[in-house]
Amino acid sequence: MKKNNFLNLRGDFNEKAIFFGLYTNFFLAGCSTISPEEAEQLVIDQYSNFNGTAEIISTDKKEDKYYIEWINESDGTKGVSAVSSDGKIIVIEAEAQ
Structure with a gap:
């Protein structure tokens, strides 16, 4: 059972890392700059x-x-x-x- 919990925690971490990366990308894209x-x-x-x-x-x-x-x-x-x-x-x- 501990192995499954560890994998679940690792999966949650990956999901959070992906979400954070996408959120950062959208945030930076939203900060427009003009010429x-x-x-x-x-x-x-x-x-x-x-x-x-x-x-x-x-x-x-x-x-x-x-x-x-x-x-x-x-x-x-x-x-x-x-x-x-x-x-x-x-x-x-x-x-x-």
């Missing part, structure tokens, strides 16, 4: 409107965010926005003239 070009396009889409198209002035990567300076000359707005690795846009500063 600088994708981040810039998100900012262009966010700050363009019927008055004109936003243009990118500069893009800097700091830690896990892209800091993008932009301007929309047609409507007189400009600013700096941070884009996180999952594509969320955070306004750092904005100005309208």
Whole structure:
């Protein structure tokens, strides 16, 4: 009987190891990262409107965010926005003239 219990424990360990491996894989796959070009396009889409198209002035990567300076000359707005690795846009500063 002890041999069967040992095999059962070993089987449980293998199942847990497989589950942990699959869970880790799904977790890492879910942590998306975007390219600088994708981040810039998100900012262009966010700050363009019927008055004109936003243009990118500069893009800097700091830690896990892209800091993008932009301007929309047609409507007189400009600013700096941070884009996180999952594509969320955070306004750092904005100005309208």
